[in-house]
Amino acid sequence: MRSGRCSRRKPTLLVAIVGFLIFNCVTAVSTSYALTLLARFMGGVAAGLGWGIIAGYARRMVAPPLRGKALAIAMVGTPLALSIGVPLGAMLGTTLGWRMAFGLMAITTIILIGWVLWRVPDFAGQPAEQRLSIASVFRTPGVRPVLITLFAWITGHNILYTYIAPVAALSGAGKRLDLLLLGFGLAALVGIWVTGVLIDRALRRLVLVSLAMFAGVSLAFALFATTPAMTIAATILWGLSFGGAATQLSTALADAAGEGVDLANAMLTTVWNGAIATGGIVGGVILDHAGAGPLAWAVMAPTLLALALAAGARRHAFKPGPRAFE
Numbered sequence: 001m002r003s004g005r006c007s008r009r010k011p012t013l014l015v016a017i018v019g020f021l022i023f024n025c026v027t028a029v030s031t032s033y034a035l036t037l038l039a040r041f042m043g044g045v046a047a048g049l050g051w052g053i054i055a056g057y058a059r060r061m062v063a064p065p066l067r068g069k070a071l072a073i074a075m076v077g078t079p080l081a082l083s084i085g086v087p088l089g090a091m092l093g094t095t096l097g098w099r100m101a102f103g104l105m106a107i108t109t110i111i112l113i114g115w116v117l118w119r120v121p122d123f124a125g126q127p128a129e130q131r132l133s134i135a136s137v138f139r140t141p142g143v144r145p146v147l148i149t150l151f152a153w154i155t156g157h158n159i160l161y162t163y164i165a166p167v168a169a170l171s172g173a174g175k176r177l178d179l180l181l182l183g184f185g186l187a188a189l190v191g192i193w194v195t196g197v198l199i200d201r202a203l204r205r206l207v208l209v210s211l212a213m214f215a216g217v218s219l220a221f222a223l224f225a226t227t228p229a230m231t232i233a234a235t236i237l238w239g240l241s242f243g244g245a246a247t248q249l250s251t252a253l254a255d256a257a258g259e260g261v262d263l264a265n266a267m268l269t270t271v272w273n274g275a276i277a278t279g280g281i282v283g284g285v286i287l288d289h290a291g292a293g294p295l296a297w298a299v300m301a302p303t304l305l306a307l308a309l310a311a312g313a314r315r316h317a318f319k320p321g322p323r324a325f326e
Contacts, residue, residue, distance in 0.1 A: 009060075010122035013053050017116065019046030021109040028102035048273065052266040055250045059261070060123050069196050071247050071254075091178075137263040142256030142316030145309055147267060149317070150249045151275045152306035153211065156299045157242060158279025159286075160218065164235075166292035167221060171231040183232065184239035191243025199244075199251055204310075204318040207248050211307040213241035218303055221296035256317055 023043035030036040058074035059067040092101040137143060160167065164181075168174035191210075198206055217238040224230035250268060257264035286298055310318050 008122050009053065009057060010116070010120060013050065013057065013120070014113065014116060016046050016050035016053065017109060017113055019043075020050065021106055021113065024102050024106045024109065028099045028106065044273075048269050051269045051272075052262070055254065055265045055268075056262045057120075057123070059254060061121065065200065067251075067254075069199070071199075071251055073196065134263055134267070137257055137260035138267065140257055140260060140264075142313070143253065143260075143264055143267075145313035145317040146249060146253045146256055147271050149207075149306045149309045149313070150253075150268065151271050151278075152302040152309065153214070153245065153249075154272055154275035155279045155282070156214070156218070156302035156306065157245075158276050159283040159295060159302075160221070160238075160279075160299050162280045163283045163287055163292065163295055166287060167225070167295055168231055168235075170225045170292055171228045173228050173231040173235075180232065180235055184235050187236045187239030188243030191240045192247060193243075194240075195244025195247050199247065199323075201322050203248060203251060203255075203323055204314065204320050206244060207252065207310050207318050208307065210241045210245060210248065211303060211310060213237055215300065215303045215307060217241065218296050218299035222300070225293060225296065251323075252318055255319070255323060 020043055023039045023046060026039040027036055027043065030039060054074055055071060058070045062070045089101055089105075092104065096104075165174050165177055168177060168180055173180055195206055217234045220230055220234040220237075224234075250265065253264050253268055254261045282298065283295055286294055314320055
């Protein structure tokens with residue numbers, strides 16, 4: 001019997017990157033607000049498609065015992081983008097203008113396309129008759145607890161990260177926000193290194209310790225908001241706890257989803273971005289009505305919820321002991 005046709009993964013990845021390039025170029029030259037808004041929306045769609053592919057791609061490049069480490073390496077880009085890319089983009093926008101910033105982004109994307117064509121291997125997609133539905137993957141035991149934990153964790157993170165400038169200003173540390181974010185990024189790199197070393201032996205412990213650390217960080221921001229040294233120390237610990245978050249959650253989700261890993265990663269992308277938006281909205285409302293002081297307290301609720309969910313989901317989601325390799 002003939003197997004069903006299946007799409008290749010590398011062309012799909014290239015479609016996502018080329019789409020990102022096109023919409024950034026449109027943004028750079030657009031003189032229409034509506035067109036710019038549409039281009040940013042479509043750029044987000046392209047970025048979401050790429051994000052949904054990356055985790056499964058990295059896992060397929062190596063043998064099963066190395067998949068956790070491969071995912072950790074692939075996810076290094078997340079803390080780098082948050083700690084270096086965001087302030088660098090802001091600096092370029094200020095010094096060269098936002099159009100030039102998007103133009104430079106387009107140039108780096110062209111370089112990325114060339115590198116993908118040259119070095120990245122291709123893998124087959126799933127044959128049509130083996131594809132799972134979104135609903136069946138969503139109902140897989142362990143998938144929903146990981147997604148809910150992710151939503152709570154990333155919502156809490158973004159309540160604080162989106163408005164770190166006014167929070168840091170309470171202690172005066174906001175005067176060198178660039179250095180504060182650099183410290184966050186360097187600590188995040190340490191966090192992702194620790195995750196890469198331990199993820200295959202102690203995934204559950206990593207998640208629980210990371211969330212407990214983040215809860216402690218939010219408490220420190222809440223209680224010592226006007227103390228510069230505490231703001232700096234809390235930011236470093238925050239970066240350390242968050243650096244491995246993407247890898248830890250992606251790995252837990254992939255382990256739970258099994259053959260549905262690609263659809264599960266698409267769900268992860270959707271939930272992650274939904275959490276970013278939710279954190280921004282909640283934080284913005286709090287900042288507008290009560291100022292920056294209560295923001296750290298607001299982080300506590302979703303963070304403790306994520307910690308409780310992860311602690312309770314030990315059967316299918318965040319399993320104790322070493323990971324099982326297929």
